[in-house]
Amino acid sequence: MTDEKRAARTATETCQDDLARALAGAERTNALLDRQVFRLRTLYEVTSELAGLDDSRAICEAFLLLVMGPLGLVSGFVLHTDRDAHPDEVDMTQRGLEEAESRRLRDGVATLFDKLFHPGSDRAQRPILLSGAHLGRGSELPPSIRTLAAVPIGRADHLLVGFGPNLAGEEPGPDELDLIQSLVVNLRTSLATARAAETVARLNADLARKNESLNRSLDRVLAAQAELDRRAFQLRSLYEVASDLSGLTLPGDVADVFLLDLLGVVSAADGYLAVCGADPGATLAAARGANADAAVAALVAPEAREAVLAAHVSLKDRLPHAMQAVLVTEPGPLSHLPRPAEAALFFAVDRDCRGVVGLGPRLAGGPYGDDASFLGSLATSFLSALARARQYETITRLNRELTERNAELTRTIADLTSARQEIDLLTAAKERILSLVRGELLQAGKVRLVDFVLILAFGTALGLLYNLASPSGIPLVPPALLAPAPAAVSAPEAATLLAGGGLIIDARPAEFHQAERIPGSINMPSAIFDFVYGMHLSTRDPELPVIVYGRTVSSRHDLEAAQKLERLGHVSVRVLEDGLDGWRAAGMPVETGP
Amino acid sequence: MTMHLRALLSPAGLALVCRLYLGGLFVYAAMYKINYAAEFAATIASYRLVPYAMVNGLAVVLPWVELVCGLLLVVGFRVRAAISTIGLLLVVFTLAIVVNLMRGAGISCGCFHTVEDPISWWTVARDLIWLAMAALVFRYDALFQLDRALLRGLKEVGA
Secondary structure, rough: EEEEEEEEHHHHHHHHHHHHHHHHOOOOOOOHHHHHHHHHHHHHHHHHHHOOOOOOOHHHHHHHHHHHHHEOOOOOOEEEEEEOOOOOOOOOEEEEEOHHHHHHHHHOOOHHHHHHOOOOOOOOOOOEEOOOOOOOHHOOOOOOOOOOEEEOOOOOOOEEEOOOOEOOOOOOOHHHHHHHHHHHHHHHHHHHHHHHHHHHHHHHHHHHHHHHHHHHHHHHHHHHHHHHHHHHHHHHHHHHHHHHHHOOOOOOHHHHHHHHHHHEEEOOOOEEEEEOOOOOOOOEEEEEEEHHHOOOOOOOHHHHHHHHHHHHHOHHHHHOOOOOEEEEOHHHHOOOOOOOOEEEEEOOOOOOEEEEEOOEOOOOOHHHHHHHHHHHHHHHHHHHHHHHHHHHHHHHHHHHHHHHHHHHHHHHHHHHHHHHHHHHHHHHHHHHHHHHHHHHHHOOOOOOOHHHHHHHHHHHHHHHHHHHOOOOOOOOOHHHHOOOOOEEEOHHHHHHHHOOOOOEEEEEHHHHHHHHOOOOOOOOOHHHHHHHHHHHOOOOOOOOOOEEEOOOOOOEHHHHHHHHHHHOOOEEEEOOOOOHEEEHOOOOOOOOOO | HHHHHHHHHHHHHHHHHHHHHHHHHHHHHHHHHHHHHHHHHHHHHOOOOOHHHHHHHHHHHHHHHHHHHHHHHHOOOOOOHHHHHHHHHHHHHHHHHHHHHHOOOOEEEOOOOOOEEEEHHHHHHHHHHHHHHHHHHHOOOOOOOOOHHHHHHHOOOOO
């Protein structure tokens, strides 16, 4: 139970106490009692009437009515202002006042209140009740006013109640003043209650408003939460797709994995992917769902490539640039595609490489158009991975070619190295030969010892060979030297032998014999040996001592002749020692001249 | 024509002429002596300068040496060596003739035929002329040399 209600009850009890006292003194007068009963009834009516009202204005009006009626008052007014809550608002209720009076009253409210209420007054204080005709002398109050009650309700919440005279023109008596006072207190209570109720209602309304706005905020928060969840899901999907694609190096793998992930993320029943390059036979295709194999076979065909490219062309200015993807949900471009799709991502890796991802119906989530940016991001991820895989392919191919080239080059280098070594060798050989030749050329002009040696050697060899082979060859060593030499005899011995009848032969050529000879010698040159032998010796005794002389440095005529004589049978053939020179040296006579 | 004559009159040309002459001379001289070795041996013996034991050997070898040198000269191969040999032989022959002239021996030269005119100072003069020609050849001969000709092709290679 609110304080105001409790206060009302307390007032009621107070009144009831009065009644009890009145009843105890009822014996005094019935009329008094009746009057009191009347007043009480008034009080009760007012109270109960006022208790049921909420609106302060209604309360004031009802109060005025209820008070003025039973008391028979002509005029009355209630001025209520709450300078804290509504500083400029003045609630004025009046009955029976003239237009000008009420206007003046209204205008003078502030002054009145300042006069009548001091700051800090509150409800605990009892209302001030003034009565008398003098009250109307002020400029603000109407002249007819006879009773004035100043009732503080709150700190700046004031109530001013004024009544005029009653019908009889009389001022209210003390009982009436009492009544008025009680009524005014009641009024105050009711007003306070009404104020409180008002405040409660206002607070309620505020609360309801705040509630509503909180609900709205909550809805927004929930919506934002849902949005965040969706975004989180999309980001996670992007991350997972990107990480799935990151390790792949083959374009086929990239296509398969991406299609699988994409269909999972968008919850599509089936889908296909086709990447068309410059080469009509090298379309990369992947498909999932029912009839996946047939779809792949259809997409790899050249007609499918034409269809895809025609679909790209039909996009006109929405045609994707390099590394860009466009989501298309309109049936127009989709009709060009080789296989049906509910929505398609048209993408281009570069000028030569274009493709499309066809998506079947979604099993969960909204239309494809709602997720356009998300699908675009997924497609970008895919395009990067695809571009990377293609580059990796290119790099691998280039690497292989490089390796082959390298091997070729290594072989060529080896060949060149060996060729160069050969060339070096040949050059060295040539240099050597040239130096030899130069040496020879230089030598051509010189005389070398070896030339002499060779000439001599050749000459000797040829001579010996010819000599050996020729019929007119001569013995190298004169046979006269080889055959046993006849005995030598000295000049005196020879002289003795000659004196004993021996023969002396001069074997030298004739001119030598003519020039100088031993006297008595027979000239027997080898040329005419036989002739002379026949002339002089053939008839002689073979045992006759024969002495032969006639040698020079270069010839052994004496030996040859002696050997011939020996062969012819002469036994005593001797050679003169030292020849003619020995003979002469021994002092023997020598003949000269012809 | 004049160019050729002029070429002939140059030292190299004269040397060439002398070389060919001497070469031909010695080839011709050698041929008889090769065939009649015994006569040649007798001729050598008649000079009374060579020891008895060496006469036959010399008679066998000397003509062939003359032939080889003569051929070398004609062909122009190792000219200087050949002409040096021939010069040496000429010196030896000249000395032998001079010695025998001083002895007064009336032997025949033995250069070409066995039976020839006896040696005289004209023989010595002749031999000296030949020696001078040999000297000329030694100093100036440069044309038509076989060893140079053989090696001429190699000049192209930069020798």
